[in-house]
Amino acid sequence: MHWKGDINLSLDCFICRRTGRTTRLTHGAEHGTCSGDSRTGQHPAAARISAFDHTSERERTILRTIVDYWWAPFHDADRNQPSVTLTRTPWVQLHLGYLCPEPVRSGTFSTQTNPRHPQTDTCEHCAAPIVHSHYAPRIQLQT
Template sequence: MKYGAERAICSGDTEHGQHFTAARISSFDHTHANDRIVLRSIVDFWWAPFDDAKRDQQAVAPTKAPWIRLHLGYSCPHRDEAGKESIQTNLVRPYGLTCTHCETVMAVNAEAPTIRLLS
């Protein structure tokens, strides 16, 4: 997903490839609270039953505790280069996101992303 895009791309797998899916980032912002920056993103995802070709079975609707991964982009403070790191729900925390160019700790992920499913 990319902020502003009207649809998302499911990465699929090497055999079946990528395809579009009905999801989007409808809101993305940040606030400062207790010396922390809190990122907030609202993702709209319209799930409908489908055949999961990768696993050759009927797909399962998102559960009450879905697993997610968030990719975060950054600019290296020491070089004129961009980088990308990711966090996911099941990491051991606190988790330091380090720059791939200079090993600077760019951020510390203290809490798992929270997910609120609407029905």
């Protein structure tokens, strides 16, 4: 199993002035991409993956991603609510890859904060179980 180098994260976007926008971040990119809304469409987002690492211990893999995010206050007129820094628990989705031993082909899957856990994902080629996640991804805020 390996990290695919990108995540989706729910952020308040001061560019389109909308709260709870899905923002796609790719390791190595200078900025993210905000999903925008029906008026603005997708646009650059002031967020990026600044670092990541992984550790393995006792048949468990831990992925860490550090996201830099520039935020400015605004009011979301469509939802009639103010923006917030990451004080609410944002939604996150991690994209992962693997190598199927039979037949030798690569595949992908994702895990995110909102489905029920534990969760088992199966190979898209042979239907064998490839990963069992006991816990949802966690977000740890640092200022």
